[in-house]
Amino acid sequence: MKKNNPNNTLNVLEIRKDFPILERKINGKQLVYFDNAATSQTPQQVIDVISDYYSIYNANIHRGVHQLSQEATDKYEGARQTIQKHFNAKHSHEIIFTSGTTHSINIVAHGFETFLQKEDVVLVSAMEHHSNIVPWQMLCQKTGATMKVIPMSKQGELDMRSYEMLLKLKPKLVFVNHISNALGTINPIDKIINQAHSVGAAVLIDGAQACPHIKSDVQALDVDFYVTSAHKMCGPTGIGMLYAKEKWLKKLPPYQGGGEMISEVTFEKTSYADLPHKFEAGTPNVCGGIAFGAAIDYMNAVGFDKIAAYENDLLSYATKELLAIEGLKIYGTAKDKTSVISFNIDGIHAYDLGTIIDKLGIAIRTGQHCAQPVMDFYGISGTARASFAFYNTKAEIDQLVTALKRAKAMLC
Numbered sequence: 001m002k003k004n005n006p007n008n009t010l011n012v013l014e015i016r017k018d019f020p021i022l023e024r025k026i027n028g029k030q031l032v033y034f035d036n037a038a039t040s041q042t043p044q045q046v047i048d049v050i051s052d053y054y055s056i057y058n059a060n061i062h063r064g065v066h067q068l069s070q071e072a073t074d075k076y077e078g079a080r081q082t083i084q085k086h087f088n089a090k091h092s093h094e095i096i097f098t099s100g101t102t103h104s105i106n107i108v109a110h111g112f113e114t115f116l117q118k119e120d121v122v123l124v125s126a127m128e129h130h131s132n133i134v135p136w137q138m139l140c141q142k143t144g145a146t147m148k149v150i151p152m153s154k155q156g157e158l159d160m161r162s163y164e165m166l167l168k169l170k171p172k173l174v175f176v177n178h179i180s181n182a183l184g185t186i187n188p189i190d191k192i193i194n195q196a197h198s199v200g201a202a203v204l205i206d207g208a209q210a211c212p213h214i215k216s217d218v219q220a221l222d223v224d225f226y227v228t229s230a231h232k233m234c235g236p237t238g239i240g241m242l243y244a245k246e247k248w249l250k251k252l253p254p255y256q257g258g259g260e261m262i263s264e265v266t267f268e269k270t271s272y273a274d275l276p277h278k279f280e281a282g283t284p285n286v287c288g289g290i291a292f293g294a295a296i297d298y299m300n301a302v303g304f305d306k307i308a309a310y311e312n313d314l315l316s317y318a319t320k321e322l323l324a325i326e327g328l329k330i331y332g333t334a335k336d337k338t339s340v341i342s343f344n345i346d347g348i349h350a351y352d353l354g355t356i357i358d359k360l361g362i363a364i365r366t367g368q369h370c371a372q373p374v375m376d377f378y379g380i381s382g383t384a385r386a387s388f389a390f391y392n393t394k395a396e397i398d399q400l401v402t403a404l405k406r407a408k409a410m411l412c
Helices: 012-016 044-057 067-087 101-114 134-143 160-169 189-198 246-251 286-302 304-323 350-358 372-378 394-411
Strands: 095-098 121-125 146-150 173-177 202-206 225-229 240-244 262-265 270-272 328-331 340-345 365-367 383-387
Touching: 044 067, 044 286, 067 095, 067 240, 067 286, 095 101, 101 134, 101 202, 101 225, 101 240, 121 134, 121 160, 134 146, 146 160, 160 189, 173 189, 189 202, 240 246, 286 304, 304 328, 304 340, 304 394, 350 365, 350 383, 350 394
Parallel strands: 121 146, 121 173, 173 202, 202 225
Antiparallel strands: 095 240, 225 240, 262 270, 328 340, 340 383, 365 383
């Protein structure tokens, strides 16, 4: 497949051919998919990898002496190395396969029960997904530690001066999203990490929204933990990654017990397996892991620099066109932002907007986006959210604008 044109920019029409779902009609209309922040679509190249797994070498991995098991093991561990290379982890065993970002965060939160005490403080940003709030609340309830919030501005940017003041509390852990799923804000995680380390805090970055748009280098960031999900970056659901520095993986206790994560088991004592298997109890999502690697290969073939440039162009165009609709307000106007637009139209509930334009074949997300504190901050019940990927087009944005105007005429 030819992904780039001679001008070294994305050949979007060719790229769209890789995504069979984009040919689907919804309510008799050509699908326009603008819910990429929830789940991206999957190219045929990744679908074929999933099909091949179940058609050719489906088997339980590790320890099997038969050929199918060995083939599946090689593919699975090869995918781990693909992910290691993509994120520039120092060791492949620093990549832990999980069921997704939520699972990854919970592994770390569970492990920190060992380290936190009643007088300790942890920091969370005001714009987090529930998955990067609730596990830490549960941790604080168990340990007696206190969770403090890094505030944000009306533009949807973190108040870095307040963050610096909070660091004087000497927190043990700071957890922040790389990009806000509700607002699209790109947070200054390099500065956040460096300042946290200066007071001895560990840092977890939720990269779920960033990884489809930005190629993160975990060694350059010097981040302690970085988490993401495959389904955000053209892969399947039910598989994700926890990156953690080796020193932390050796300190943290296992999250679950069972097969695969053990070295020796007796009724008196169990010893644990080496990394990464210490954190991968039970039969893994073998197919998902392999497909995750294939999805990363696909996106790298497209090119992350080209993806970022193209999506930024879509964001600028959509912002301008949407703001031309009378009564439309955008939430999240940070200077550094990716292709997510949360908005409302005066007098119209977001759910009603989403329902009407779905009848016109356009898929957007409505509600709180698993970020109720963000909605509470703005004093709203929720928003409509359009989120763009590198296979979307300006023509589709024009369709969205036309559909919203039609919905507004119907509802006002």
